[in-house]
Amino acid sequence: MIQQRLASLRKLMATHSLDAVVVTKPENRRYFSGFTGSSGLLLIGEQIQTLFTDFRYIEQATKQSPEYQIVRHGTAMFDKLADTVKKLEAVRIGFESDFITWDTYHKLATCLSMVELRPVNLDALRVIKDQAELSLLHQAVEIADVAFNHVVTIIRPGITELEIALELEYQMRKLGSEKPAFDTIVASGYRGALPHGQASAKIIEVGDFITMDFGAVYQGYHSDMTRTVVAGKATSKQHEIYNIVQAAQLAGIKAVAAGKTGKEIDQVARKIIADAGYGEYFGHALGHGVGLAIHEEPRLSTINDSELASGMVVSVEPGIYLPEWGGVRIEDLVVVSAAGCTVLTTSNKNLIELT
């Protein structure tokens, strides 16, 4: 698996005329080496792959990355890197310009002054998931689904958004999640108008819409789901808004297929919300890729003209947010295929009234 990934990376290096790349982004470091430590970098050349890390991680790196030569560095990581680079007689080396800080870039440039540094983006190599990755994503999704099915049994007027978030996170941890995929969103009542309203001390009141957006992390892979439920009986306005978002979400899922552009799919869902008169209240993209990062390529957005391919995993998450009133979002993760897509998230999407 690592060998296959390295082969794809070397192909990309060849197209960019790079003799080597320095990998610093944690997701990419893990993807190309299996190493999960919090500190370290990879140097990958045509013939070599070396993992530089410090004292804390030597044993772990040796176990997790048997394909790699492990080099221990002290305080001067880039000096060690430079020693290896000199032996490579490299001319051009790629670095991850979208991740490295300005300070780090300058340190790197000083230590590697004998080569030309070129910006390169390696994320595209992660967009199509292999079977092992799909299986991990599937498990991360299942953990969140089970936690959701539990949490609806404890939600009642009088508890706070934070208590709901804690219960979701606790259940996910018990089911094997390493940590929350991101800060759990629980936005109830008027707070539902905040698309990313992190759980607060607000108390759930009768009649509140409650939007919960959360996910698990399983062996590095994230899940991401959103459901909106109502604490009590829904009003006709709540039914109206919910039904529009649900119709947009179902149409979005139906539109997903290999060969379609992110823009085309976004447009299908967006049109339903716009035709219903709420276009200006759906101000974010329809979806995003999910994997070792919670937000990654490809985007289902108004500006993505590139085509989806089989094996990509994306979220489909339209919403309507009405200031002062509240909001609704529904989100599933799907795997793109030639015929369309497979929906991973299994939780009920019809409006749940907690009475």
Ligand SMILES: [Mn+2]
């Ligand atoms: Mn999402």
